[in-house]
């Protein structure tokens with residue numbers, strides 16, 4: 001077995017080299033005293049005159065850093081690493097970890113550990129916090145959200161531990177893993193480090209469906225008249241998006257991109273039927289729910305017809321990490337969409353008549369036309385509204401963006417008013433809803449695709465949760481511009497909506513101001529840009545929005561500056577689904 005041997009000075013240097021060797025491009029980090037061996041190792045690598053292949057980016061908030069790793073993975077399909085300061089840094093990253101865990105995003109989530117020894121070793125304790133920061137079980141904080149956790153106990157085990165971490169994180173269902181790194185272990189002297197050039201490991205292992213499952217699914221689908229596909233997480237892997245695009249197109253099966261992680265289909269694909277389960281849920285006689293934790297919400301959308309057959313397809317079609325989940329199921333197909341859908345297509349083609357597909361195609365076209373006309377009427381109704389309607393903002397963003405722009409939404413954008421010309425050009429908030437994801441994810445997407453325009457659409461709440469001072473700082477340091485559009489309603493509308501939904505005729509519903517939700521007066525977020533050399537503008541009138549967006553886009557594209565458009569908006573209209 002081919003081995004590589006490198007000269008190093010410490011375990012930390014070997015660790016950083018091995019991360020890069022295993023395909024990790026970035027270590028998004030927030031340092032502390034535990035980073036001493038990492039700092040020294042980076043300086044040692046620099047002193048040798050070699051450019052480290054692993055790039056460390058200092059990120060001034062952990063939640064932003066985790067979201068960056070999340071966004072980078074969504075764009076590239078390659079897991080990244082984060083490293084935080086012992087227990088306290090871990091704590092700050094847990095919100096992002098919850099998002100990554102539920103959306104199956106592999107992240108090598110690492111943290112230093114307080115020095116174990118009080119004296120006597122290189123790296124032993126030398127400041128007061130080292131006693132107070134030690135925990136009996138540091139990984140206990142994250143164990144429920146990680147697939148695996150471990151502590152690097154010595155340099156000899158480095159390759160085995162890191163390969164195990166990556167193997168587990170990248171195997172389906174993917175997810176974050178946690179590794180703690182004690183200071184003495186990383187600081188330990190090491191002169192030579194040998195590791196396998198081509199590790200014989202199970203990176204990216206995935207389950208495959210049996211032929212019997214596929215035949216059964218094909219039987220069910222062939223018998224149906226009105227099939228419907230949900231595909232929330234499908235496009236997380238690019239090959240899944242392509243497989244679905246081909247399958248839905250071939251058999252004219254409508255796809256609803258409800259709460260999608262990313263769009264598998266371009267919006268002008270003939271099988272794309274919008275973003276909401278209503279009104280199509282009731283009409284369906286079979287539902288193929290692909291990599292979708294929550295295909296519809298029973299209390300909001302009702303239920304499918306009792307005779308409607310339901311197939312759940314995915315690497316873990318039961319979503320076994322969710323404590324309660326009772327969506328009906330007639331068949332579970334365990335496998336990746338990229339492997340199952342082509343086989344299912346072949347099995348279905350043997351069973352289905354061309355006329356049936358043609359009839360469905362006609363029905364789809366009629367439904368798409370009906371929805372487009374409805375949207376057109378809504379747009380005409382709202383375009384002059386003051387305060388500005390979020391539909392108008394969504395439409396205006398659509399008008400200024402280029403076809404290969406990436407939109408990262410947390411979560412006010414109303415998708416049906418935006419045309420996504422390419423698959424995987426829209427990225428939406430994680431299922432777990434840990435706010436603060438969008439800003440960091442947009443930065444991660446931009447780092448992964450610096451040549452593309454990245455637009456982050458954020459509620460004012462989401463923007464503040466995103467640690468904007470940290471995020472804008474990172475963009476400034478990296479010289480990368482992102483366009484931020486803040487839908488500023490000066491409130492937490494979702495919190496208000498939840499109260500009115502649970503108590504529709506209660507005291508809150510009849511009060512002038514619903515407690516908890518208001519955040520007024522509207523903050524001048526546009527001024528924040530001045531601190532980072534960016535361009536900021538506030539917009540209150542609907543007719544001013546197109547020009548303001550164009551000017552901001554110009555700052556991003558032609559001046560290479562980050563930009564923020566602070567749009568003062570009213571409430572979202574009733575019926576526009578958020579999550």
Ligand SMILES: Cc1ncc(C[n+]2csc(CCOP(=O)(O)OP(=O)(O)O)c2C)c(N)n1
Pocket residue numbers: 095410411412433434435436458459460461462463465489491492493494495
């Ligand atoms: C970390 C975190 N804290 C609190 C919440 C609860 N929460 C859900 S939506 C929301 C309001 C978000 O405000 P904004 O982004 O302005 O959107 P709006 O609801 O006003 O449309 C809050 C606080 C959450 N999801 N995540």
